[in-house]
Structure formats: structure tokens, C-alpha cells
Amino acid sequence: MDIVINNQQVAKTSLGFFPTPLVELRRLNDALGGANIYIKRDDMTGLALGGNKTRKLEYILGDALAQGCDTIITAGAAQSNHCRQTAAAAAFLNLECHLLLGGEQPAKAEGNLLLDNIFGSHIHWSGENRKGENIPQVFAELSAAGKKPYIVPYGGSNELGALAFIDAVEELRNQCQEQQFSHIVFASSSGGTHAGLILGKHLFKQDFELVGINIDKDEHGQLPFAAHIVQLVNRTAKLLAIDFNFTEQQLLLNSNYIGDGYGVIGTLENEAIALTAQLEGILLDPVYTGRAMGALIDMIRTGQISKTDKVLFWHTGGAPALFAYGEGLQLPPRRNHSR
Numbered sequence: 001m002d003i004v005i006n007n008q009q010v011a012k013t014s015l016g017f018f019p020t021p022l023v024e025l026r027r028l029n030d031a032l033g034g035a036n037i038y039i040k041r042d043d044m045t046g047l048a049l050g051g052n053k054t055r056k057l058e059y060i061l062g063d064a065l066a067q068g069c070d071t072i073i074t075a076g077a078a079q080s081n082h083c084r085q086t087a088a089a090a091a092f093l094n095l096e097c098h099l100l101l102g103g104e105q106p107a108k109a110e111g112n113l114l115l116d117n118i119f120g121s122h123i124h125w126s127g128e129n130r131k132g133e134n135i136p137q138v139f140a141e142l143s144a145a146g147k148k149p150y151i152v153p154y155g156g157s158n159e160l161g162a163l164a165f166i167d168a169v170e171e172l173r174n175q176c177q178e179q180q181f182s183h184i185v186f187a188s189s190s191g192g193t194h195a196g197l198i199l200g201k202h203l204f205k206q207d208f209e210l211v212g213i214n215i216d217k218d219e220h221g222q223l224p225f226a227a228h229i230v231q232l233v234n235r236t237a238k239l240l241a242i243d244f245n246f247t248e249q250q251l252l253l254n255s256n257y258i259g260d261g262y263g264v265i266g267t268l269e270n271e272a273i274a275l276t277a278q279l280e281g282i283l284l285d286p287v288y289t290g291r292a293m294g295a296l297i298d299m300i301r302t303g304q305i306s307k308t309d310k311v312l313f314w315h316t317g318g319a320p321a322l323f324a325y326g327e328g329l330q331l332p333p334r335r336n337h338s339r
């Protein structure tokens, strides 16, 4: 969809390969006793090992280029997939990239952090401030040094980032004209994916239920996460000048699977990662998609989602973090191979 605001087409730059594949998870479905799950492979967006941030960055960095900026600043956790994809996109677009990462510099750069280094980004260790609290200071320093910096919000979750998932719903609709999904299950953490899917569902008149699996129990700035998503939906609707008022009662954010918190891997994630890898040859990540798939499997086993429901699991990427979490994984015993 060409998105037009105030009679002007919104700037978008191409960073990935779309549409991403949509396939059935046949062997996992059999193992679950005849479930009906499909997967949307946004881990295959093609930018630096893929992920959902590729979509958002097409709009956000499109805007940075349109404004003539030469430097990008963003923030995240040390193993942020968002920062890794931003670093790669900035390299491709010839923009200097500054990443504010939470925590302290580890002895060894692994996983996404290793890739941030390979892409030549400038890393600022920010201690407790893992959600970009120090951005204004870095922005001021870079401006004083004569740069024209552009701030990409935490997780790429602003109105521009949300626009990308309106496009993603259109992409999905074009991919599956005759198959109607009853549910879309996905990991939700900074809210841009969730907000965009809500608007895309509305604009393209889709019937599926959006089941966001909450990953992170922290609050987002002043607002609880659910309120933050609702605010982002309504701000994006306003930007698009569409008549749509979304309320928290309409939001489905499932917070039953947060376990011990962000990035703490438990039995749920380990089992989902092992099952999906050993039955489908597909890698999930420890922080987001491992948890969301674990949630989906549990909801099917406990009858919250029925086996006859046609479910789309939206794979949002993240597998590079596996290379930093290897020691934390406690995989269940290997499955017997039967044929």
C-alpha cells in the first residue's frame, strides 16, 4: 500500500526481501496431535540474518534519509536484534550508527553484539539505562561534533515502525487469498509489531484474532505496556487520518508466559526451541520467538486454542541471540527418530 500523509507519500527505503515465506508446520502439527499451525518467516527478511525490525526500519530510515541525516542513534539490550538490524541497515545506507546498549561491556562479544561490531557500529555501554535514557546526551554530543543525528526509537516502535506492519498484513492477505487464519500469535515487546497488525487487520478487514505474547514485564516509560500499545495504535491512526479508536478492552495481550522475566530462559522456551528445530529444521530465538511458540504450544495443549483453529505463528526473528545464550539453554532429551 502506498501510504500517504498530508498528500505526501511516506518515504520508505528498501532493506529486505518481501514477501517472506508462509509455510505449514506439518511435523510439529502432527506431534501436537493434529494441530493446524502455519508460520510466517520474518526471520528470513534477508537483512543481516533477518527479523521483524527490517520492516520497521524501511520506514524509519526512509524518514532519516528524507531529512538528510547522516548518523543514526538507537538503543537496546546487549543482545538486541533491533540494534543488529539497525547497524546493518545503517552500513548499507552509508549512515554512521551509534548503539546505546544496556549493561556493561562483556568479556567476549557474541551473538548480536558480535554482529554489531562487524557492521562497524559505535557502541556506548549504558549500564542500567537499557531503553535509551542516555540518547539525548549522545544526540547533543554528535550534534556538537557537526553530525546530523537521527533517533530511531527503542525497538523501532513509533508510528513509522507501525506502518510497516500494516503493509505486512496486506502482504499476508495477498499470500493466502483462500486460507483464513483464526489467530495470529507473535511475540510482543516494544509494541510496534502489535500496533501495526491491529491497524492492518482493521484496514484490510481481516477476521483473525491477534494474540500478542508479552515478553517483558517492564513498563514502557510512564505507561504500562498495554496502554502503550493502545496509544501507538491511536497515534498511528491519527497520523493516517483514519477514523479508528482502539481501546484497551479490544487488546489481546497475553502476559501468562513472562516466566522469570525478559531473557530468562525456562522449560517453556527450551522445549519450544527443541521441538521446532528437531521437527521442522527451523531456529527460534531464546528471548522472543521461543517464548511465543512455547505459549502457542501450551495454549493448544490446554485447549485455549483448538486443534482445528488455523493459526499463524509470526516468526519475528532473533536466532543470532542463540550464539550468546548457548550455555543457558537446557534442551529436553533428544527426540527418538521414527519414520
Ligand SMILES: *Cc1c(COP(=O)(O)O)cnc(C)c1O
Residues within 6 Å of the ligand: 051, 052, 053, 081, 082, 155, 157, 187, 188, 189, 190, 191, 192, 193, 194, 285, 288, 289, 316, 317, 318, 319
Ligand atoms: C523486537 C522483537 C520482537 C518484538 O517486536 P516489537 O515490535 O518490539 O513488539 C519480537 N521478536 C523478535 C525476535 C524481536 O527482535
